[in-house]
Amino acid sequence: MAIAGPAQPVSAKTKITLMLGCAALAALIAAPASAQQAAPPAPAPAADAGASVGVGDIIVTAQKRAENVQKVPMSITAVGKDFLKKTGVADLTELASFVPSFNINTSNTSRNTSVMIRGIGSSGTNPGIEPDVGVFIDNVYQPQAGMIAGDLLDINSVEILRGPQGTLYGRNTPVGAVNITTSKPTQDFQAGIRAGLGDYNLRYVSGYLSGGLTPDLATRISFWDRDRGGYEQDPTLGHDVDDYDGYGVRLRFLYTPNDAISVNLIAHYDNIHQDCCVAEQINASGPYGIATPGFLAAQTALGFPFKNFNDHDHVVYGSDEGSDSSQMAGVSAQIDWRIGDLTLTSISAYDRWNDFTSVSSAALPQSIFISPQRNISDTLSEELRIASPTGHFFEYLAGVYLYAQDLNYVENDIIGPGANRVFPGAVCGGVNPCMLKAGDSGLTLFSQQTRSAALFGSATLHPTIQWSITGGLRYSVDDKNDVINDPNAPGDSRAFNFAQPQNLIGAVSHDESHPTWSVDTRYQFTDDLMAYATVATGYKSGGFNSRRVPPGTPVEFNAETSINYEGGVKSEFFDHRVVLNADVFLMDLDGFQDSLLNPVTGSGFIVGNAGNREVKGVEASFDSHPIRELTISANVAYLDSRFTQYTDAQCAVNLVPNGSKPGTCNYTGKTPALSPNWKASASAQWTQPLGIRDLDWFVRAEANYNGTMNLSPTLDIDTIQKAYTLVNLRGGIQTSRWEIAAWVKNLTDVAYYTVAASQPVGAFVSGGGTAAARGFVGWYGPPRTYGLELTARF
Numbered sequence: 001m002a003i004a005g006p007a008q009p010v011s012a013k014t015k016i017t018l019m020l021g022c023a024a025l026a027a028l029i030a031a032p033a034s035a036q037q038a039a040p041p042a043p044a045p046a047a048d049a050g051a052s053v054g055v056g057d058i059i060v061t062a063q064k065r066a067e068n069v070q071k072v073p074m075s076i077t078a079v080g081k082d083f084l085k086k087t088g089v090a091d092l093t094e095l096a097s098f099v100p101s102f103n104i105n106t107s108n109t110s111r112n113t114s115v116m117i118r119g120i121g122s123s124g125t126n127p128g129i130e131p132d133v134g135v136f137i138d139n140v141y142q143p144q145a146g147m148i149a150g151d152l153l154d155i156n157s158v159e160i161l162r163g164p165q166g167t168l169y170g171r172n173t174p175v176g177a178v179n180i181t182t183s184k185p186t187q188d189f190q191a192g193i194r195a196g197l198g199d200y201n202l203r204y205v206s207g208y209l210s211g212g213l214t215p216d217l218a219t220r221i222s223f224w225d226r227d228r229g230g231y232e233q234d235p236t237l238g239h240d241v242d243d244y245d246g247y248g249v250r251l252r253f254l255y256t257p258n259d260a261i262s263v264n265l266i267a268h269y270d271n272i273h274q275d276c277c278v279a280e281q282i283n284a285s286g287p288y289g290i291a292t293p294g295f296l297a298a299q300t301a302l303g304f305p306f307k308n309f310n311d312h313d314h315v316v317y318g319s320d321e322g323s324d325s326s327q328m329a330g331v332s333a334q335i336d337w338r339i340g341d342l343t344l345t346s347i348s349a350y351d352r353w354n355d356f357t358s359v360s361s362a363a364l365p366q367s368i369f370i371s372p373q374r375n376i377s378d379t380l381s382e383e384l385r386i387a388s389p390t391g392h393f394f395e396y397l398a399g400v401y402l403y404a405q406d407l408n409y410v411e412n413d414i415i416g417p418g419a420n421r422v423f424p425g426a427v428c429g430g431v432n433p434c435m436l437k438a439g440d441s442g443l444t445l446f447s448q449q450t451r452s453a454a455l456f457g458s459a460t461l462h463p464t465i466q467w468s469i470t471g472g473l474r475y476s477v478d479d480k481n482d483v484i485n486d487p488n489a490p491g492d493s494r495a496f497n498f499a500q501p502q503n504l505i506g507a508v509s510h511d512e513s514h515p516t517w518s519v520d521t522r523y524q525f526t527d528d529l530m531a532y533a534t535v536a537t538g539y540k541s542g543g544f545n546s547r548r549v550p551p552g553t554p555v556e557f558n559a560e561t562s563i564n565y566e567g568g569v570k571s572e573f574f575d576h577r578v579v580l581n582a583d584v585f586l587m588d589l590d591g592f593q594d595s596l597l598n599p600v601t602g603s604g605f606i607v608g609n610a611g612n613r614e615v616k617g618v619e620a621s622f623d624s625h626p627i628r629e630l631t632i633s634a635n636v637a638y639l640d641s642r643f644t645q646y647t648d649a650q651c652a653v654n655l656v657p658n659g660s661k662p663g664t665c666n667y668t669g670k671t672p673a674l675s676p677n678w679k680a681s682a683s684a685q686w687t688q689p690l691g692i693r694d695l696d697w698f699v700r701a702e703a704n705y706n707g708t709m710n711l712s713p714t715l716d717i718d719t720i721q722k723a724y725t726l727v728n729l730r731g732g733i734q735t736s737r738w739e740i741a742a743w744v745k746n747l748t749d750v751a752y753y754t755v756a757a758s759q760p761v762g763a764f765v766s767g768g769g770t771a772a773a774r775g776f777v778g779w780y781g782p783p784r785t786y787g788l789e790l791t792a793r794f
Contacts, residue, residue, distance in 0.1 A: 041316060060159050060367060062179060063458075064168050064397055065390065070570045073522040075162040075583045075619055077635075082182070084155060086605050086685060086700060087729055088743055088789060090204070090226070092178070095158060097726060098109050098681050098705040100161050100619045100637035103674065104145075105511055107755040107779045108277045109324045109357045111375055113145040117162050117176035118587060119641050119675030123595035127375050127409045128446065128546030129607045132560070132593075134165065134173040137180045140332050140349040141171055143379050143750075144404055147328050150248050150270040153220035154208045158185045158545035160617070160625060163564040163585065167472030169400060170454050171252045174454040174538030175355035175590065184264070185218035185254040186210045187250055191794040198787025201229040220252045231783055233315045234278060236365040241321035241361075242780075246272035247329075265636040266332040273325045279777035281362040282756060283718045288653045290775025294768010302420050304366040313752040314783055319418065320368045322360030328353050340433025345399075347383040352376075361760040363777045366418025369761045371555030372652050373411045380404045384454075397768075398457035404450065408497070409546050411439030411444035419764040421772060428494040436764060440496035444545040458518075466525065471517040478509040478541035480565055484555060485550045489719055498761055503551045505577045512559060514539045528572040538562040540687045542594065545607045579652070579693075582620040588644070589613050610713065611646025614640055614642075634682040641675035642668050651772065652716040653758075676707030676723070690733070699731035711756035712779065718776045726750060737793055744786040753778035 012464075058475075059078045061070045069078045077099045085542060089095045092115075093104045105114040107125070114121040115133040122132045135142045144149060152158070158180050165173035193207035205622035206224035213219055225247040230240035234294060248270035255263040284291040284306075291306060299306045308317040337344045355375040362368040364422035385399025417438040428434035458472035484505040540560040568583030594610035621635040647660040649667040659665045685700040705725045712719035727748055732741030756778040759765070765773035 002089060003660075005265075006645040014382075024359050026052055035091040039520075057622070058157055058178075059179065060157065062159055062161055062690075064385065065387065069159075069484045070572060070579070071530060072567075073520045073530075073534055075101075075566060075568060075585065077160045077162075077621065080157050081155060084152060084540040085160075085729075085791070086730075087683075087702070088639065088741070090151055092152065092158075095686050098635070098702075099160050100621065100635045100679060100681075101242060101617070101639065102161055102678075105754045106277075107757070108279065108322060108360055109355075109373075110149045110276075110326050110355065111144065111324075111355055111373075112276065112755075113149065114674075115145050115148075115178065116674060118585075118617070118637075119639055119672065119709075120175045120592070120613075120615065121674070122593055126449070126545065126547050126595045126607045127407060129545050129593050129595055130172045130540060130543070132175045132540065134169055134171060134177045135180070136169065136177060138182055138264075138332060139185065139334060139347050139349065139383070140330070141169075141379075141381060141403070143172075144353060146326060146355060146373075147351070149272055150246055150328070151206060151224040151226060152202075153181045153206060153224045153248060153250055154220075156172070161536070162568055162730065163587065164516070164518070164536040164537040166536065166563050166600050167456060167458060167518045168397075170456060170474050170476060171256055171403060171452060171518070172540050174540050175587070177593075180221070182250060182252070182266075183208065183210070183220065184210075185220035185252050187218050189211035189794070191192075191222075192792065194789065194791045196317060196787050196789035198209050198228070198785055200231060200785060201227070202428065202785070202787055205229050216256050218254045218365075222250045222252075224248050230275065231282075231314060232278060232780060234318055234321065235315070236317045236319055237321060241275060241318070241694070242277045243274070243314065244272070246270065260338040262336045264336075265332075268329065270328040271326070271396075272324075274322050275321045276360075277779055278321050278360050279779050280311050280314075280316050280753070281363055282753075282778050283774040284309050286313070286718060288716070288718050288774060288776070290427075290762075290767075292767055294771060295766065298420055298766035298768055299366075302418065304364070304418065304617070307365075308363075308606045311778075313384045314567075314751060314780060316363065317365045318360055318363050319362050319365050320358075320362075320370070323358045324355070326353065326355045327359075329664060331341055343387045343389075345383075345385050345387070347381075349379075349381050351379045351736040360705030362765070363759075364418070364639065365767065366420075368418045369412040370416055371411060372437045374409070375410045378406045378682070393462050395460040395462075396457065397459075399455075401452075401454045401456065403452040404446075407446075407448040407450070409444070409446040411547070413442050413444070413500060415440040415550070415764065418615075421495075421764050421768040422770050423495045424497065425771045427498045430778075432496070434495050435493070436495045436499070437493045438493045440484060440489070440500075442492070442496070442500050442548065443550045444546070445483070446544075447483045447484045448544070448546075449603045451479045452541075453477050454463070464574055466686075467523050468519070469521045470519070474516045475513065476516070476539065476541075476767050478511070480541070480543050482508050482510075482544045484508060484544060484546070500548060501550050503549060503553075504556060507557065508544060510544065510556060514541070514559065514561075514787070528576075529569070530571075531566040531567075531569045534564075535566075536564050538564075542593075543607075543785075549604055549606050553606070557593055557607050558591050560589065560609070562587060562589045564588075577625045580620075582618065584618050586616040587614070589615070608694055611649065611667065612644045612648070613641060613676070614644045615641040629688050631650050631685045632683070634680070636678070636680040638678055639675055640677070641671050643670055643672060646670075650714050652714050654717055669717065671710070673710045673713045673715060673719075676709040676751055678705065678707035678723075680705045695733060696735070697731075697733050700729070702728040702730075704728075706752075712758070712776070714758065714760070716776060719778070721753050721756070721778075724750045724752045732789075739791040740788075741789045741791075743789065744784065746782060747783045749784035751783065752781050754781045755779045 041734040100257040204226040210220035230243040283785040331350035362767035421432040425432040454476040456474035488502040523534040566585040648664040651665040684703040687698040
């Protein structure tokens, strides 16, 4: 079958050329600010991101400049390497437990990862949808959330920026950004290793080696390797499922030929394989569960009697555990060149993500549906910016950003021998029984070229020593050129062609441009007390659905926009031994792009604009070091989220359609999924000398609370996850050079779900007669785990 090639972008070339010309002109005419009236004190020498200053204080680059997190006028949580060491956090998913208004959820593949801030984040189930929270590693944008599935390898700092970051970060940051900075090479010799063992056959090791090769060239190499067995028991397969095996390496070079130039070169590679993930049947015997009399009889007749009546027990019954293999590789070069008082920065990067998945989707003991999928993403980006010196009445930063992504997604849906659904005879021209046959298959072929360019800048005025005002503006141009075709095999059954109709769309394109802006003001009452207020907007371009849809279904969705109003205070007391920060906010999001189970076919996920929503709330954090032995931290977030306009939502099973379109429901006023009212965490660590040289003993306790929330976008009553608290303990002995620690996570062995959905392939399973199976499935969070860890530093 011949498939048309993608249309070539035309209008974007002219726009991008003009933007580059404007950027070059701006750079030529820009001059360092010289006005000194009412200038604030000169800043301290810049420190590396992540450097500790006081309790809760680290140096961050949230505004593209190195500064104390306590001086940044936004809601931000920043953790440095010391926090990661104390907690034993291995990846971003674990880190999310400690951060207010921040969550990461994954279901049956690494691609299906959602990074969420303030209860908002796009699902990864559909490659055509881009993230709501931009993730940046060493200033390089990661286009898909699945690319962050590896260990937090040799990390210097992690910054979670809440609220739109459309001015300085731009691309796909309408609700926030995550900024990860890895450790730089050092001239002094440094080395470290961390290794551990745990239950579920957990084995892991990571380390780094850093030092100077010549007086102006330093290098750093870091590596990680992690392997564990499955968390769930599967009696159908006879072994545990949902295991993990991954490794990675990063190589950095820092070249400083003189005081004015520094060149950072980075190369990385990660390889992750998971036999993942079998879902659990939720409330199978309930009013809307899968275990209807007709379903149970059909399963018994097929030879696979249904046994999975107990949920929340980490026992699943799946015929195929699935397989998910991802490789991430990339290179980047950051050049910082100080020209007089100005600093010119260039960041060039290339990244590739290759993900191959065979999805486990049925959560039933018979082979119903096999779906091998490949997702390949190649991205190339360039950021060029110029920054004035700080410490003057007027400061500025300006730049241009260019981005290109080629995305190819292929899915092959194959019917297995256990698909026992009987369709009405009318579907097959009066032939009865009308059934699928093993081997029925259809392809999903989706390719997309994204070309994006942006001009951005910000300017800060200091009317007085204590007071500053900053304004920012970004203008973005996005062009997407796609080819979408969903062919079926010539010998497919009539039932399959009805349930999964062929759809040949061909070449489509989507072009748009959009400005985003921000304004903030901060007032430094004292060195230890700052208040701020900010208004910021965000934007995510529209695009195309990448999963199979019936002919006539709209495949294009519109842009998503946001505006956030926020005010807060940042304070320190008792010589930096107590830090207390708090903020209030109101964020409006229009045209939220969401992924829902296809309501027509009953399988596959499609993308659309899921109405408008408002979220308002309060976030607060507290860190204290009251005495030498004790460190205490706590944070809390309260969210009040609701749809302000969503009149054509996909209905929950218990609702009668009352929406603006046939078969839809009006969800205006309802709380969206994955938006708990409360999230909180608290920790305490006691460290005390043993009296033997520099040997200390320590014990640490953590409690992380998640409030009640619905896990499914359709807000079904069976997908409500009740509130739960995870308790972690860690303790051991340490010196300045080494540490031995024992740890346990989820001490009370709470069984909870991170994601839930309607039965994914219910359309192919008999619910009795000609009815399809119904019900809901959920994907577990980790159970109780424990282990022993050794860390050594040289």
